[in-house]
Amino acid sequence: MSINLDRLKGLFKEINAINDDSFGEGMSRLAYTPQDKAARELFIKRCKEAGLSVRVDAIGNIFARREGNEPNLPAIAFGSHLDTVINGGQFDGILGVLGGLEVICSLNDENIKTKHPLELIVFECEESSRFNIATLGSKVMCGKLGYEKLKEVKDFRSQEIGEIFGEFGIDIKRIEEAKNLEPNYKSFFEIHIEQGPLLDNEKIQIGVVSAIAAPHRFSVRVIGQPQHSGTTAMKYRNDALCAAAEIILAVEKIAKDNAQNSVVATTGNCSVKPGVMNVVPGETTLLVDLRGINLQTREEAYEQILAEISRVEKERVVKCEIKQLAFDTPCKLNDRLINLIASETKVLNLSHEIMPSGAGHDAMHMAEICPTAMIFIPSKNGISHNPAEFSKWDDIEKGVELLRNVILKEAE
Ligand SMILES: [Zn+2]
Structure with missing residues (x-):
């Protein structure tokens, strides 16, 4: 040496x-x-x-x-x-x-x-x-x-x-x-x-x-309906947290499916409103960090996440608002x-x-x-x-x- x-x-x-x-x-x-x-x-x-x-x-x-x-x-x-x-x-x-x-x-x-x-x-x-x-x-x-x-x-x-x-x-x-x-x-x-x-x-x-790698960061605000946790039958609910839970797992799955392109994704934060035990969650906000070493493959993963969010919106009758936080190359x-x-x-x-x-x-x-x-x-x-x-x-x-x-x- x-x-x-x-x-x-x-x-x-x-x-x-x-x-x-x-x-x-x-x-x-x-x-x-x-x-x-x-x-x-x-x-x-x-x-x-x-x-x-x-x-x-x-x-x-x-x-x-x-x-x-x-x-x-x-x-x-x-x-x-x-x-x-x-x-x-x-x-x-x-x-x-x-x-x-x-x-x-x-x-x-x-x-x-x-x-x-x-x-x-x-x-x-x-x-x-x-x-x-x-x-x-x-x-x-x-x-x-x-x-x-x-x-x-x-x-x-x-x-x-x-x-x-x-x-x-x-x-x-x-x-x-x-x-x-x-x-x-x-x-x-x-x-x-x-x-x-x-x-x-x-x-x-x-x-x-x-x-x-560089991140594409965004928040997903899931808007459902806050309702009484005792009087609202399961079939009448638009639970924003359950919808968000599906999105969190979809983000993870999509990153795993795109692992060959070095894509990783993390939902690092989840806030729930009103956030009490006896109310069906009316609103949930997720913070998502999606990264990749190639802009195109990272954005393909992003499109897949958007498609899953649309599916969840329809199936659970919630509304999702996406806000862009960072888009680095x-x-x-x-x-x-x-x-x-x-x-x-x-x-x-x-x-x-x-x-x-x-x-x-x-x-x-x-x-x-x-x-x-x-x-x-x-x-x-x-x-x-x-x-x-x-x-x-x-x-x-x-x-x-x-x-x-x-x-x-x-x-x-
Ligand atoms: Zn260093």
Whole structure:
């Protein structure tokens, strides 16, 4: 191995020592907090010690650059995030940042100069835990989010985003200066824990991500008739909850029927009115999250769900109102880079699987501005966003070594 696992472990240890313990168990390093600031400052210090020049953009993304022999060539970029959810784990995000820094340190060790420049990126505020907005830093960088949409946002404690940014040294009126649709990158790589059970269950060392799933979210309001639970015979009822129950099971069945297209669907919430024991439910609202890696097959599943909803409406004489909540486009990653990573796993004698990502990542926005790929390593039992999140150091070492080889191939 060319990378130094002890040095990498040391980096994990010192960054993960920076934590807001007031939340209790696990890692709680929320974006734009004093803990986030301290972790970023330490990371920048380590980058400078490794000889990198550091730039921070107007939304707080960090770019640490190692110059190439031909500085005008497009850079090879790689990175991830340092912020965490509340009560999260020690590996989500930080792996891609510190793994990237270790790749650079290992090149320094061996005095390897690359032809292309290298750029290590820390995307700010990847997790949605603070503002209910995920991948905030990369969205602003990739031009998908700006001042108008953000200015009214508050965090989960109802603090204004402008005030939070101000305390962090960011001027909310100027965040769009971070927009960079032509970053002069040849490619972008993100190594991340899988956050799902496939690699661990199948004992596969590396996941090469083919595509990143995106959600279509909607609510279904089922309107029936609230009636006396004692005096209304069964045949006279229009029970909104029973109708909703059929819809919930239909959503599950349709997702299972479309599993070959990596479709998943979840009814994550169900509210019932009036919600008392002695009244037949008059109204029920479901929140449905439907995901897929291919827009067409995901929307085919959506059409099947709509057909089932119509059937339930007719059979149970209820009315269903559907409200669209989110419609994101799945992202296909770059075939050339997928093939490059897959062939480098063979060089290192690692088993791999080409697989989709069910979770969103900064890479899905980067994919719109430059060729992008992702490497997954196993998550024990697929657990993530949880203090029990765990990946073996052996898997981390192999994943980061693979990242190094891929970067070197790209950078010559
Ligand atoms: Zn992450």
